[in-house]
Amino acid sequence: GDSAVTTDVVVVGSGPAGASAALLLATLGVGTIMITKYRWTANTPRAHITNQRAMEVFRDLGVEAQVLADATDHSLVGDTVFCTSITGEEIGRIHTWGTRPDREADYRLASPCLTVDIPQTYLEPILVRNAAQRGAQTRFSSEYLSHTQDADGVTVRVLDRLTGHEYSIRAKYLIGADGARSKVAADIGLPYEGAMDIAGSMNITFKADISRYVAHRPSVLYWVVQPGSNVGGIGAGLVRMVRPWNEWLIVWGYDIAGEPPVVDEAAAVQIVRNLLGAPDLEVEITGTSLWGNNEMYATRLQQGRVFCAGDAVHRHPPSNGLGSNTSVQDAYNLAWKIAAVLKGHAGPGLLETYTAERAPVAARIVKRANKSSREFVDIFEALGVLGAPDEAAMTAAIEERKANTPAGAAKRAALVRAMELKNYEFNAHGVELGQHYTSTAVVSDGSELPTPARDADLYYEMSTVPGAHLPHAWVGDSAHRHALMDLAPYDRWTLLTGIAGEAWEQAAEKVGDELGVPLKTVVIGPGREVTDLYYDWAKLREIDESGVLLVRPDKHIAWRAMELPENPEDQLRAALLSVLGRD
Ligand code: FDA
Numbered sequence: 001g002d003s004a005v006t007t008d009v010v011v012v013g014s015g016p017a018g019a020s021a022a023l024l025l026a027t028l029g030v031g032t033i034m035i036t037k038y039r040w041t042a043n044t045p046r047a048h049i050t051n052q053r054a055m056e057v058f059r060d061l062g063v064e065a066q067v068l069a070d071a072t073d074h075s076l077v078g079d080t081v082f083c084t085s086i087t088g089e090e091i092g093r094i095h096t097w098g099t100r101p102d103r104e105a106d107y108r109l110a111s112p113c114l115t116v117d118i119p120q121t122y123l124e125p126i127l128v129r130n131a132a133q134r135g136a137q138t139r140f141s142s143e144y145l146s147h148t149q150d151a152d153g154v155t156v157r158v159l160d161r162l163t164g165h166e167y168s169i170r171a172k173y174l175i176g177a178d179g180a181r182s183k184v185a186a187d188i189g190l191p192y193e194g195a196m197d198i199a200g201s202m203n204i205t206f207k208a209d210i211s212r213y214v215a216h217r218p219s220v221l222y223w224v225v226q227p228g229s230n231v232g233g234i235g236a237g238l239v240r241m242v243r244p245w246n247e248w249l250i251v252w253g254y255d256i257a258g259e260p261p262v263v264d265e266a267a268a269v270q271i272v273r274n275l276l277g278a279p280d281l282e283v284e285i286t287g288t289s290l291w292g293n294n295e296m297y298a299t300r301l302q303q304g305r306v307f308c309a310g311d312a313v314h315r316h317p318p319s320n321g322l323g324s325n326t327s328v329q330d331a332y333n334l335a336w337k338i339a340a341v342l343k344g345h346a347g348p349g350l351l352e353t354y355t356a357e358r359a360p361v362a363a364r365i366v367k368r369a370n371k372s373s374r375e376f377v378d379i380f381e382a383l384g385v386l387g388a389p390d391e392a393a394m395t396a397a398i399e400e401r402k403a404n405t406p407a408g409a410a411k412r413a414a415l416v417r418a419m420e421l422k423n424y425e426f427n428a429h430g431v432e433l434g435q436h437y438t439s440t441a442v443v444s445d446g447s448e449l450p451t452p453a454r455d456a457d458l459y460y461e462m463s464t465v466p467g468a469h470l471p472h473a474w475v476g477d478s479a480h481r482h483a484l485m486d487l488a489p490y491d492r493w494t495l496l497t498g499i500a501g502e503a504w505e506q507a508a509e510k511v512g513d514e515l516g517v518p519l520k521t522v523v524i525g526p527g528r529e530v531t532d533l534y535y536d537w538a539k540l541r542e543i544d545e546s547g548v549l550l551v552r553p554d555k556h557i558a559w560r561a562m563e564l565p566e567n568p569e570d571q572l573r574a575a576l577l578s579v580l581g582r583d
Contacts, residue, residue: 004170017310017327018177019127024335026134035142045119049321055113071118079219085277096426112483182312188303194296200256211245227391297362314362319372336553349581356439372425382414433460443559473537475530492518498545499525507569
């Protein structure tokens with residue numbers, strides 16, 4: 001056979017999951033070859049919503065400013081509109097993605113980052129560019145064909161689609177981030193729950209400056225309830241902003257059981273003009289594509305040295321905007337673990353925590369997104385358009401909400417409730433941020449997550465119970481302000497304590513040296529590296545000032561001590577050995 005190219009990790013795919021994995025691994029100095037089937041990254045805008053946790057990953061990687069430079073700002077994402085056409089009547093608005101003043105407080109208190117909107121056509125090149133700059137090999141027009149694995153590594157068979165040449169790459173690990181039709185996942189036989197292609201969607205991208213209809217109610221989503229429109233059988237077309245306010249994407253449903261529709265230029269222009277309610281509008285159609293809506297998640301994400309991430313393991317509709325975000329976060333969970341094992345910091349058992357921690361997230365987001373998609377029906381029910389036999393009946397039903405009649409009043413009341421329910425799609429802060437991990441990479445201190453005081457899908461509650469994500473607080477000094485997460489970067493473990501816990505510093509130095517693990521202590525308090533600028537951290541940390549939080553590279557709490565024990569070194573050593581799978 002041929003002599004194989006060698007590396008540490010092969011990543012298949014350059015979507016949000018694969019490009020993030022390549023960037024994260026390269027940042028950690030892990031040898032990485034990213035192969036991807038096509039000649040470049042995504043050729044259609046696809047997912048856009050980039051939530052706080054994904055932005056935190058980009059912040060941690062030092063690419064947040066690049067993402068923000070290409071994103072539509074938070075201030076422009078929020079006035080989700082329901083209407084009969086863009087120029088027609090408005091049925092109502094919802095403040096979305098944490099833009100309602102009271103909800104924006106929740107979002108701002110929980111993270112240094114806010115939700116923004118960036119199409120995949122802009123995001124993926126940023127990730128790939130930085131991955132390449134940091135040392136990843138990126139191979140386009142390169143198709144994963146198959147692999148074999150043994151005790152020492154994985155041999156990946158690759159087709160160079162330009163030359164037709166096949167070759168092998170020998171690596172320690174393989175990450176299949178090859179999307180919803182993942183061949184890697186099929187090859188390792190990952191088990192799934194749910195079904196694929198439960199509804200069909202068609203994307204039509206177009207250019208037209210419609211600022212005058214939308215700029216006063218800035219949003220990424222305009223839902224059009226109109227006779228003939230149909231998304232996944234629910235009766236609304238979506239006019240989705242790609243760039244404000246002259247590039248757009250229409251999402252239109254089709255019957256997946258029938259023949260795939262063929263939409264020519266004239267038909268696409270007609271759909272655009274109908275949804276916009278602008279019969280003479282000059283429209284430039286830039287593309288059409290079909291995609292399936294799925295309700296499927298893997299219950300195991302790994303087989304030996306092979307892992308899958310992103311849509312390969314969770315497939316769901318765009319509702320809640322979780323696809324790209326969860327894909328980025330999968331990679332964030334996995335990359336530091338692979339690096340830790342390759343560098344000898346951790347035992348191979350650490351890799352098994354990837355399934356333990358991320359499979360429950362996959363199940364949760366797939367269920368939530370599908371539930372949100374189905375809950376649209378409440379709006380159509382409230383409007384009374386569901387059973388409408390024809391266009392005239394549908395229009396009359398929508399009109400009835402204006403009537404000074406008992407039926408009109410009932411319709412208005414039903415609309416209030418139906419709109420309220422959509423917060424579970426558009427302001428589901430708990431789903432977006434509330435990931436709590438239970439695995440061997442977390443040492444429980446016997447405490448339980450506090451019972452949520454508010455709805456766990458809508459609201460996120462910060463906690464330092466082991467397994468929870470590090471709470472957000474601003475720290476610094478008279479000249480600098482940092483988010484707490486900035487003090488616990490991805491390339492090391494971090495101990496956070498207060499002045500009364502200074503003894504942890506020595507303990508950490510000793511244990512870090514002894515185990516060969518990068519570990520730094522940050523003492524938070526006046527006159528120290530940083531102080532608790534707003535006195536928020538003291539209220540959030542749940543531990544005594546002398547206690548400690550052991551923060552993993554991915555900002556989840558691995559372990560905590562409520563106060564300084566007599567033998568901090570022993571306790572820290574035991575905790576680290578345990579989470580690293582070395583005991
Ligand atoms: P993703 O599918 O992005 O990437 C897979 C990668 O693997 C690609 O780079 C591909 O080239 C590569 N690949 C596949 N097979 C390979 C092989 N054998 N060898 C080498 N490389 C291979 N979501 C949303 O929220 N809103 C939306 O409007 C849309 N719209 C949309 C449209 C279309 C057309 C698609 C395909 C998807 C969407 N989505 C979406 C879903 C969203 O795009 C999705 O959740 C994320 O892209 C998932 O990221 P991944 O990196 O996991 O896979």
